[in-house]
Amino acid sequence: MNDLALRQNIIDELGLEPSVDAANIGVAVEEGVVTLSGHVGSYAEKIAAEMAVKRVKGVRAIAETLEVRYAGHKHHADDEIAARALDIIEWDALLPDGAIDVRVQKGWVTLSGEVPWHFQRVAAEKAVMKLGGVVGVTNVLSIKPASSIPDVKKRIEGALKRNAEVEADRIQVDVSGGNVTLKGGVTGWRERSAAERAAWSIPGVVSVTNDLAVRG
Known part of the structure; x- marks a missing residue:
């Protein structure tokens, strides 16, 4: 997908998100990297706009400078x-x-x-x-987990395999204590986020570093 088509898809997705007023949001795209500018009416609306963009296929990264402006x-x-x-x-x-x-x-x-x-x-x-x-x-x-949990790496790998949104074979899981690092490649932000959520779902995890690259 070229940048022009991706930008239009993002604009359409923002327009369909009921919790976002897209009138004051600017969208620029360069090689799959999306920049959001302008302002929104609340912090919750700002997060909703970011989530809407992440849902769009072809988005590789997001840079946002959205400002939250409350009425007086x-x-x-x-x-x-x-x-x-x-x-x-x-x-x-x-x-x-x-x-x-x-x-x-x-x-x-x-x-x-x-x-x-x-x-x-x-x-x-x-x-x-x-x-x-x-x-x-x-x-x-x-x-700070209440107790030490064994087999954290094995449990995360199992969770990834069970997740319908994730191609587990493309993801490498490294665990040191309760600190987890995810490496490899995924096809989109949805898969990247799903993999991170799967890692966080395991008891004993204290941090997750998501180094998964969105490769389209």
């Missing part, structure tokens, strides 16, 4: 955002009490602390990303 009446002070973030984390039954620290600076939320599972790390970020006034989220929560 939707402006929230940092202390208000922080209080709401702590409340929503506390209310989430999936998240451990008192384990997550929140810092907010000019609307940008930083999450820190330790949780036992990766899904809790993801849940914490999803919990705060839709709050009004948030312009970005940095998630530096670390994973």
